[in-house]
Amino acid sequence: MRVLAALSGGVDSAVAAARAVDAGHDVVGVHMALSRTRDQLRNGSRGCCSIEDAGDARRAADVLGIPYYVWDLSERFEQTVVADFLAEYEAGRTPNPCVRCNEHIKFATLLDRALALGFDAVCTGHYARIVDEPDGSRSLHRARDAAKDQSYVLAVMGRDRLARAMFPLGDVASKDETRREAANRGLAVSAKPDSYDICFVADGDTQGFLRTRLGARPGEIVDTSGAVVGEHDGAYAYTVGQRRGLALGRPAADGRPRYVLAVEPVHNRVVVGSADDLVVHVIEGDRAGWYVSTTHGPAALPADLQVQVRAHGTPVAARVEHADATSVRVRVAAGLRGVAPGQSLVLYDADRVLGEATVTRSWRSATSSDEPAGSDERAGSDEPAGSRDATTSDEAAVLPAGAHP
């Protein structure tokens, strides 16, 4: 096959490309330039889009003996991933830019261009497995190394594109194994640090980035009774589940930590409450995509499955209450803290990805699946804003650093 290997300049994508070469494919390395204002040098664990990263990718291609090109996809990236990131935060939701990058850039713009140019597949350093099912279809599974698994951020790509993807690192035992293999192959990036933060937020300051791009909009922070307990510079900078950075003047009556329960962009208000208030049982999502047939609704899905709402969250047992081509509703009996609108909801049957949707709302409901009392009610993760999007892989050449799934 003719394979386009996305080379980020990190160790994962380099080893993935090497494995594709070993498998006998004709491999061409492509580094995606996703930012127009690139730093000369890589800065710690941030970003994979520096000039230095492009140079590392070039050296990896040299060592592998494959051609190497840089493609400028910065305009597309700004129009899709960055624009979505800003719009989602502005609307009070919690975006995951790595998911959107996989959806709009790596397995859309890059893949489409590759196919048109005569390639058969796109190879990346993602940790996930593609399994050939008995019926001839291909399915997406978790990586062998659960700690590195990136199936959550890949689920958005869908079945058709999965058929054109190649993830050679899905079965490595650990990142250490990848690094050892890189060293054995003479790849200089074998000891390069992983990237964590969002690639296009150069200094890791998500709130600062949002304030710069969206402008300051001062408003109130209120508790569940409506009492004003603090002030903010822009509700968009807060994320459901966030605890740090609230700077509340008055302690809660019960003395317990307070978390962001809801972000209300229309009123430019942030609602805070206790950790218990974050627990939800029912999660609804739209923009669903399925790896299994949903013609028969939830009946086509296993009765008991697992859902995951964060890149490195723990899967929890759930039941599907509703499923159709474009939406889904699941019930998590044990309750879940860490659900914010905008996040991806991925459904698993053990290691196999069944489908994916974007969370629209969630609510407490210990016994029934009735509509929430207040449609505004939300709950979310217990991570601070800006960190929840972060992921841990240097993989994606394609991926803006940090923005890695």
Add this chain to the structure above:
Amino acid sequence: MPTLGSYTCAVTAYLDHAATTSILPAAARVLTEHLASVGNPSSLHTSGRSARRTVEEARERLAAALGARPSEVIWTSGGTEADNLAVKGMFWARRTQDPQRRRLLVSAVEHHAVLDPAFWMTEHAGAELVLLPVDRDGVLDLDALAAELAAHGPRAALISVMWANNEVGAVQPLAEVVALARRYGVPVHADAVQAVGQVPVDFAASGLDALTLSGHKVGGPGGTGALLARRDLDLTPILHGGGQERGVRSGTLDAALLASFAVAADEAVGARPTSAPRLAALRDRLVAGVLELAPDAVLRGPADPARRLPANAHLTFPGCEGDSLLYLLDSAGVEASTGSACQAGVPRPSHVLLAMGVPEADARGALRFSLGHTSTVADVDALLTVLPAVLDRARAAGLAAGPGTPATAPRPDVASGVL
């Protein structure tokens, strides 16, 4: 014949001589002859004198080839250093003579070796940058220069306008620039890196105050260049040390490299009367062939052959990404450039095309083909053979990936320092 899409090609058509060209046999011979000789040209003993003699003979040879006096040759490490020395050295010297003179006038289509030092001087030396506009062919707008000088002439420190543009091949109206500048006592520098060997370059006749040369662009070795500078031009040094090169450019000279550079420049200039028409005919064959295969392609730069470099063909292909075109051609054994020098590995729409008013979407589909002393009809025909399939795929990729909404990129803004 190479197969489109195969990575191993027996034949490579190298159509990127403007990036660099292969060393001329005579230059290679001279280089190897001198490489093993010991001797610092600044040393006073026999070996030193021998090396110095080699350097001075090279200086005389280079000067003679370009209508300059030997004492006007300042050796440098290349075109970039010569451009930096000109922009910074002339600005500082002129401003020192007359503190009023802070305006730094450069054309909007200069090479980055001129543009970037000019921007740097705005940030570090109090320069006021004036980007002189060009017309749709990439030729300097003389009226704009005249207006700028009429309004601010006494405040102008220097003017830098290239002899010929490296991307679209436009030859600039330097005689008019020099005539205008004289009236206001403003020194003029020209980057002639692409012009030497393609069009007549005579330093004395040009009236220029300084002129940049590069070794590897004319068939000499890399790491060599020179600034031709009139003896009465004040230049503030940017490299300090042993005081070589009139004290303007310190650093031990490499006799072997410089001898080779001088031979290459001499040969390139000497061959020009026959090589330029030969390359122009090849270029015309290339352009006609491309336009026949791709009627929607647009030749950028002056259509008049007399106003563009004979070895340059620059075209934009609507609906295609330059990245895709370069990849497809390369995999088919044809080497070209997307036009703008790839800045540190990151392809961007060319500032030259944007300054010419080419929409960003069109600028993204640019390819520069540049010919040189090794170019043959077979090279051009290799391109024309693979081009139809390349364009089919590049267009399909352009449609598949979507053109994207043209970004609202900032246009070069005259006098604002924003490019």
